[in-house]
Amino acid sequence: MQLKAQVDGVKPVSMRTSRRQRRLRTGLLFMLPALLVTFIFMLGPAIWSLYISLTNMSLTGVGAATPEWVGFQNFQMIFRDGEFLNALRVSLTYLVFSALIGQALLGLLLALLMRKRNPVFKSILGGIVVVAWVIPDVVAGFLWSSFLAGGPQSVLSPGLLNVIMSTLTMPQHAWLQEYPMTMIIIANIWRGTAFSMLLYASGLEAIPNDLLEAAAIDGASPWVRLRSIILPLLKGTIATDLLLITLSTLSDFTLVYVLTGGSNLQTELMTIYQYRQAFQFYQIGYGSAIALLIIVVGAILSMLYIRILRIEL
């Protein structure tokens, strides 16, 4: 039945129809396993979260043995929960400064400056930036905590940054304890800039060189060329980049968790708060409600992104 409903503009010619139907049947059969896995293991937890976020499910106590239906209580609690609002604020600050401002701007700057540079220089510089992006999250966190280690009262030997500070006869700091937010923002800029850079570089490649040369001959300064030729032509790439890094930053967890141990209120992202509620305070229902909110924010942004880009299929 389902197959029949999908046959497009059925032709009276029986030969054609049966061939089409056979193809569609094969097609559906081909797509089935992928759709099944995605439905069960992606939509599954999403729907599950909807269900358990309406219960008081927990890993210990009353909610453990017999989770009870609590309606929208979890959601009402979320919006009155100071720590959640704090996490929301932290996540947004982290998103705006590390991704939207830091990664996107630095990525664009690198892509622009690297145009027409010496190819060997370009591949070495590009390589270094890309390594920061492809190494595993935990390793990146590990690199940064050793880089920022030490400080005036620390028993550990100073990390490179404090060594540089003392060489320059400037005071040492316990960076991650004194400026946690700034440090995770810088670490995330370091880590994620490569993605924006690569995207912008491939966007820039599509801009015809003649156009820029003609403008230069007409006396347009580099700034004018950037503003009235390059940026308008990169609009699609910029929108793609901003939305992709927004969505990936929203689900960030590892780098910040590894750097801060996950228990610093100043750097508690929504994902970390969710993790703590669910697995340190064992409030699975409440944690799921937070997860659902993150997904809803992501879903809205994702739809926005498809709209803005007006993706043609």
Add this chain to the structure above:
Amino acid sequence: MTIRRFLLATPLYIILTALGLLFLVPLLWPILASFNPVATLALEIPAHPSLDNFVTIISNGTVTQPFTNSLILGVSTMLLTIVLSGLAAYPLSRYQFRLKRLLMYGILFASALPVLALITPLYAMYTTLNLQDTLQGCILFFVASALPFSIWLMKNFLDTVPFELEEAAAIDGASTFRALWHVVLPLAAPGIAVVGVWSFLGAWTNFFVPLIILQSQNLLPASVTIYSFFGAYGQINYGQLAAFAMLYALPAVALYTLVSRFFVKGISGGLKG
């Protein structure tokens, strides 16, 4: 003209070199420490550089179990993702049917969701399904979260392989399977490579999912073990930890380098639709 260009370019090179150094500096310590048998958190050029750290962690078995687990997670995720996304992308690229547009939008939408945030409900679901504390559980979630974007990429790569080639092979008497195997597959190889590397690395580097789904010590992948090593501040051998981190990061860097040529093209081309 040449002088002017030189004068213009030099400050740019200086700025770029400075930026490059900023990116390089945090990478220096683990590289130097991994070759230094007496490494501390401080950056120092090893007095007697050697491969001792690597030899020790490989021969005393520190590496074996976590790397095997990571490899199982990575390779299974990769194979399943390639096969499932390849199968699903083929009809999406070749046939026209009524729900196709809607399906493609759905796939695109799903590929952008911050799925990893779903870890808490996933854990609750897995306790019911008995998939909690199993590698299969992690793999299935990795595959499911990698599939939407992989299908999207794979479809775009398949679109670049002309259908006429398949038809020509069919006219020459090749079966559908033979046509796929000998004609489509080689031409779609870059797409398969990108999807494979991307899904492998997704599983290989993931920390959050195994941290929550797995509890048994003997199932933990390298990402979680390295974190628990690191948590034991002070009492650890920094040189060996750095060597472990280097070994763990190496496949990511190597595989990415292998497909980097197609990677950005695949992603940006894929996004333009």
